[in-house]
Structure formats: structure tokens, C-alpha cells
Amino acid sequence: MGHQDFEREYTALRAAEGRMLPDAMVKALPHLPRQHALYGEWRVRARSVKSLSQYLEKKKPRAILEIGCGNGWLTNFLARQLQVECCGIDINEVELKQAVRLFSSNSRVTYVYGDIESEAFDACVVDVIVCASVIQYFANFRSLIDRLKQLLNPGGEIHIVDSPIYNGSDTEAAKARSEDHFRNSGHPRMASYYHHHTWMSLDDYRYTVLYNPRSLWGRMKRWMGFSPFPWIVIR
Numbered sequence: 705m706g707h708q709d710f711e712r713e714y715t716a717l718r719a720a721e722g723r724m725l726p727d728a729m730v731k732a733l734p735h736l737p738r739q740h741a742l743y744g745e746w747r748v749r750a751r752s753v754k755s756l757s758q759y760l761e762k763k764k765p766r767a768i769l770e771i772g773c774g775n776g777w778l779t780n781f782l783a784r785q786l787q788v789e790c791c792g793i794d795i796n797e798v799e800l801k802q803a804v805r806l807f808s809s810n811s812r813v814t815y816v817y818g819d820i821e822s823e824a825f826d827a828c829v830v831d832v833i834v835c836a837s838v839i840q841y842f843a844n845f846r847s848l849i850d851r852l853k854q855l856l857n858p859g860g861e862i863h864i865v866d867s868p869i870y871n872g873s874d875t876e877a878a879k880a881r882s883e884d885h886f887r888n889s890g891h892p893r894m895a896s897y898y899h900h901h902t903w904m905s906l907d908d909y910r911y912t913v914l915y916n917p918r919s920l921w922g923r924m925k926r927w928m929g930f931s932p933f934p935w936i937v938i939r
Contacts, residue, residue, distance in 0.1 A: 711797060717894050734753055734777070769830045770782070773793060775806070780803075780813050833855065840868065840899050841897060845899075906936070
């Protein structure tokens with residue numbers, strides 16, 4: 705199954721879930737009107753991206769790459785907040801065209817259609833790579849991370865946010881929930897594109913967990929409206 709098959713299934717599912725937002729709303733992200741069905745989800749995401757931005761501001765990166773940038777809001781947000789060069793890459797042409805339409809006036813932003821695992825990106829070397837709600841769409845986690853590490857300058861970092869990471873015992877139940885969701889949404893084929901990565905996948909890497917929603921402090925922060933997903937930095 706190729707990229708076009710994935711794009712067709714993925715965009716259809718997002719439309720069914722109400723996630724294909726009109727231009728005016730995408731330009732306002734990560735904030736949505738209070739009456740919007742996804743307001744609560746984006747309120748949590750606004751907190752996450754604020755934390756990410758504040759962290760990166762201290763690191764002072766010169767160039768940032770976002771993998772799976774979708775409609776481009778986060779790439780543009782980081783470019784504006786940090787005043788650095790940001791590139792978003794995606795194989796989802798539908799949303800990428802929206803990103804170009806809405807944010808290409810920002811001279812610090814570039815959007816590229818393509819597969820990050822392609823040799824075409826060998827020369828794309830940056831200080832920070834952001835994977836926001838995207839690792840679950842890569843079948844081989846280690847292959848992805850090994851590839852991204854090749855694109856980092858010395859001292860660079862990979863940030864994984866807004867994606868679930870499972871304990872081994874959780875995986876089968878999570879797969880069943882995902883399959884039920886895709887089937888009930890009318891898009892059962894999406895199950896073949898959605899992958900459930902575990903903490904064991906990180907064993908070969910030097911990483912730090914900046915936020916763990918399962919820790920005592922993390923559970924308290926979740927109660928206060930923070931993300932249900934971990935924030936992981938691989939160096």
C-alpha cells in the first residue's frame with residue numbers, strides 16, 4: 705500500500721472525525737472556538753506546544769524540521785515564536801497544500817512533499833526534529849529514529865510529543881481499541897497504517913522523558929488539563 709492509499713484513508717478519517725479544519729480555524733491553531741467539538745483536545749495541545757516552545761527557546765536552534773506537519777500550523781507556530789528557519793515535511797498532499805496556502809507568506813517557513821526516509825533528504829541537516837502526533841504512522845520506530853538521527857547536527861535533539869507510547873502489556877488492548885474506532889468510523893483499513901509502539905522501542909537510544917503522564921506528577925498535571933501523552937527527547 706503506497707502513500708496515495710494512506711493519504712486517501714487518512715484524510716477521509718480525519719474528515720469523518722471533524723479534523724479537516726477550514727482555513728480560518730487552522731490559522732488560529734492551537735486555539736479553537738470554545739463551542740468547537742475539538743476545543744478540549746486543542747486546549748491540551750496548546751499547553752503542550754507552549755512547553756515545547758519555551759524549552760526550544762532556551763536551546764536556541766538555528767533550524768527545525770517537523771515530520772508529518774499536516775496543515776502546517778505547528779511548523780509555522782515554532783517559526784514565529786522562535787524566529788528560526790522551520791521546515792515541515794509530509795506525504796499528505798491535501799493538508800500540505802493548505803499549509804502552503806496559509807503560511808508560505810512567513811519567509812522562515814518551508815513546506816515539502818515527500819518521505820523523510822527518502823535519499824532526497826540526506827542533505828537536510830537541522831538542530832531539532834519534532835515528531836508531533838506522527839510516530840504511530842511509521843511501522844518501524846527504530847528505522848525512523850535511526851534515519852532522523854542522521855539528519856541532526858552535533859548536539860541535536862528529536863522531540864516526540866502528542867503520541868501514545870505503550871507498555872508491553874497495554875499493546876494488544878490498544879490495538880483492539882484502535883481497530884474498533886476505525887471500524888466504527890467507517891475506515892477499517894486505517895488499522896493497517898496505525899502502529900502501537902512501546903517503551904522497549906526506545907531501549908537502544910539515549911533519551912529523556914521531559915513529561916510522563918503516568919508518573920505521580922504527570923497524573924496531577926493531567927488532572928489539571930495537561931497532555932495524556934509523554935514528551936520524549938532523543939539525543
